[in-house]
Amino acid sequence: MITLRKSADRGYADHGWLKSFHSxxxxxxYDPAHMGVGNLRVIxxxxxxxxxxxxxxxxxxxxxxxYVLDGALAHKDSMGNGSEGGAEAGxxxxxxxxxxxxxxxxxxxxxxxxxxxxxxxxxxFLQIWILPQRTGIAPGYEQKHFDAAAKRGRLALVxxxxxxxxxxxxxxxxxxRAGLFDGDERLEAPLDPQRIAYVHLARGALTxxxxxxxxxxxxxxxxxxxLVLEQGQGAEALVFDLAP
Numbered sequence: 001m002i003t004l005r006k007s008a009d010r011g012y013a014d015h016g017w018l019k020s021f022h023s024x025x026x027x028x029x030y031d032p033a034h035m036g037v038g039n040l041r042v043i044x045x046x047x048x049x050x051x052x053x054x055x056x057x058x059x060x061x062x063x064x065x066x067y068v069l070d071g072a073l074a075h076k077d078s079m080g081n082g083s084e085g086g087a088e089a090g091x092x093x094x095x096x097x098x099x100x101x102x103x104x105x106x107x108x109x110x111x112x113x114x115x116x117x118x119x120x121x122x123x124x125f126l127q128i129w130i131l132p133q134r135t136g137i138a139p140g141y142e143q144k145h146f147d148a149a150a151k152r153g154r155l156a157l158v159x160x161x162x163x164x165x166x167x168x169x170x171x172x173x174x175x176x177r178a179g180l181f182d183g184d185e186r187l188e189a190p191l192d193p194q195r196i197a198y199v200h201l202a203r204g205a206l207t208x209x210x211x212x213x214x215x216x217x218x219x220x221x222x223x224x225x226x227l228v229l230e231q232g233q234g235a236e237a238l239v240f241d242l243a244p
Contacts, residue, residue, distance in 0.1 A: 001223055002209055005034070007216025010045075017052035021045040021216060023200070037220055038196045038242030039174055042129035045202075045216065047122050048073070053115030059106035061135040063170045064128070065159055066102040066114075067178070067238065069202055071123035075102065077112035081141045096125075099147055101158045101178075103168040105132070105140040126202060126238070130172045133161075142168045151178050153185035155229075155239055173243040181206055181232025189227045196242040197221040204235035 011022035011029025022029045023043040024036045036042070041062070048054075053074070066073065075094040076082030082094025096102045104110065116123040144166065150156040155177035156165075163169035170176075179187065181204075191197050198220050201213045207230050208219045221227065229237065 001221070002211055003220040003222070004211060004213075005218040005220065007214065010216065017049045018054075019047045023218060037198050037240075038244055039131040039172055040128070040198060040240055040242050041131055042127065043200055043218075044127040045124075046127055047124050048114075048116040049122060050116055050118050050120055054113055056111050056113045058109060058111045059104075060109040061132060062106045063130040063132050063172045064104045064106060065130070065168070065170065065176065066096060066104075066125055066127055067158075067202075068096050068098050068100055068123065068125040069236070070098060071116060071118060071121045071125075072097045073123050073125055074115045074117055075112060077104065077141065078110055079139055079141055082112075094143075096143060099145050101144055101146060101168055103140075103142045103159060103170055105137060105171055107132075107137040107139040110139040126200075128176070130170060130174050132171045133173055134171070137171055144168050146178065148180060151180045151236075153179070153181060154187060155179040155189065175241045177239045177241075179229065179235075179237050179239070181229055181235040181237065183232070185232055186230040187228070191221065191224050191227050192241075193223045193225050194244070196240075196244055197224065197227060198240040198242060199227075199229075200238045200240070202236045202238060205231075205233040206235035206237055207231040208237075
């Protein structure tokens with residue numbers, strides 16, 4: 001069974017400095033029919049205006065993955081990660097750019113800030129929260145880069161429970177793959193029908209198991225044994241393998 005989640009049906013918040021689409025209930029957006037999928041709790045598509053950002057705030061008992069589409073995001077936290085500077089600084093832990101995947105395990109508690117230091121560019125990124133397999137773990141941080149070639153016409157594993165294939169390690173029964181698809185590039189892969197596959201299209205257009213998706217759309221696949229991605233037009237997709 002395939003269930004579509006259209007971009008236009010997501011929650012939306014405009015705070016001036018931050019414009020955010022919520023795939024699932026978050027903050028002031030509440031929809032009991034969309035509280036998450038499996039152990040995936042949040043996908044927020046955020047755009048942060050130049051020179052602004054999230055001030056220091058806290059999290060606990062959540063696996064938080066950030067995936068930057070455009071611009072740069074400077075991160076600082078109570079674990080000592082991050083540095084002053086931001087978008088104009090050299091690559092360093094805590095500044096994430098397109099191709100980077102950042103994982104923060106909030107565990108017993110962590111405080112952090114996220115900022116767009118650029119003077120003329122919006123930071124566009126996905127903020128993803130996944131429920132951990134167990135609570136009360138030690139907080140942790142990890143950041144890795146995945147170049148476009150690794151994702152072109154294929155699905156690169158960017159997050160997994162065991163860090164295989166050089167992915168970041170999330171303490172959850174879930175994995176995330178990322179792919180870029182254009183023209184005649186096509187991918188067909190097996191799925192475990194006992195689990196949930198969730199495809200979120202970050203940008204462009206893509207056909208998923210015969211269903212046409214546009215930027216911001218998503219497809220939930222239940223009981224499906226194959227995943228087919230094709231007919232991409234500037235498509236960048238995240239594919240989640242989730243515990244039911």
